[in-house]
Amino acid sequence: MPELPEVETVTRSIARVVGRRIVSAEFRCLRILRGDPDRMSAALAGRRIRGVRRRGKFIVMELDGGECLTVHLGMTGKLLLNGTPGRHTHAVLNLDRGVLRYEDQRQFGKLEVSRGLPERVEKLGPEPLEVTLEEFAARLKRRKARIKAVLLDQHFVRGMGNIYADEALFRAGIHPLAIGARLRRERVKRLHDAMVEVLTQAIEKGGSSISDYVDAEGRKGFFQFEHRVYQRTGRPCVTCGAAIRRTLVAQRGTHYCPKCQRR
DNA sequence: ATCGGTACCTGCACGC
């Protein structure tokens, strides 16, 4: 499910837990935990939630006493307010008012409790909606990988994923196999602009609901109707009518228009 | 440091 716009939407949709206290925490699946379940439960019980924010694709819940509960949704993770636990409910936070559940069909997500931010979350690249063109260009100069793979690297910018990498490259008119460091200045600017534009619009639409993505209230996003290349293989390009192609970059399905996106 | 490939899971769509 979750790239920056989806994680931002989920983060906003759980904002109302701020100020509530965690009464108890139950874990039903150990695979999604970074750390010992009993120690995590003990560390969470009784803590008040002081803030909820997003960092890249991570959701960080700041607790009393400087502890953080950090959640990554993986591919199919969901944070849900209230409702009933189901087959894929792996964690339940009982709050003094309401319940926050973590569900994850594929179990690629992770929950972690730490003092302050986890180090690997601290070390990510800049936020794509905050990075300046200058810094974006300087970082890109050091990258010899294909631009699609660079955009997916969370140490380059934090929060881009497979959908928005493809959509940003299409809007910038750049071929996904182009080498990052070799992009000319004006194409770098187009990419930076396209990245900001596509992420901003996607957040406004509540993200993309590809199969079952929903926010904490169960609401779907609408940006999937704005996709121009992602999962449109064989269908006509909205700009030129050529058939959209699919290839593999960094083992990820990569969609592009062979006429509009040139190396 | 960076790069590309693999592993980790479940469920669905597809062809035979």
Place this chain on the structure above:
DNA sequence: TGCGTGCAGGTACCGA
């Protein structure tokens, strides 16, 4: 109907 294959928003880890 059942079975095999490929595919799906993710990151971590490996050797080169």
